[in-house]
Amino acid sequence: MRMRKPAALAATALLVATIVGTASPAHAYPTDCTTGRDGTKTVWVHCAGGTGQxxxxxxxxxxxxxxxxxxxxxxxxxxxxxxEYTPYHNIPFLGPGIAYC
Incomplete structure (x- = not known):
């Protein structure tokens, strides 16, 4: 079965619109982040720019x-x-790090 040119173009346009319409958005992340510790247990992170949690x-x-x-x-x-986070326990830990919410 042969498809006519206008029908083929319409099918292609529909396929492209479907793919573009279902594309996932780009993820945005915080920028200019600094981590640190206050004392021996309390850890923190502060990001000055970007978007997202x-x-x-x-x-x-x-x-x-x-x-x-x-x-x-x-x-x-x-x-x-x-x-900021302070563990309730005295178990050793690595960090601080940054987690994206």
């Missing part, structure tokens, strides 16, 4: 390997705000 993160490493390791996070905030 972020949070401070740590990775807890339990001394007993059977317990395992896990991430913990501070509150999600917008650029210009400080996300």
């Amino acid at each position: 972020y949070a401070v993160s740590i990775y807890v490493i339990h001394p007993n390997p059977t317990v395992g390791s896990w991430p913990e996070y501070g509150p999600c905030v917008y650029p210009g705000q400080r996300s």
Whole structure:
């Protein structure tokens, strides 16, 4: 079966419109981020620009390997705000890092 030229062009236009219409938006991230510690336990992150939310993160490493390791996070905030977290425990951890909300 042969498709006529106008029908083929219409089908192509419909296909392109469908692909463009369903394309996912680009992700925007905070920029100019700084991390730090206040004392021995409190960690924080502050991003001065960009868009999207972020949070401070740590990775807890339990001394007993059977317990395992896990991430913990501070509150999600917008650029210009400080996300701060103080673990309730005294288990060693790595960080701070940045998590995107």
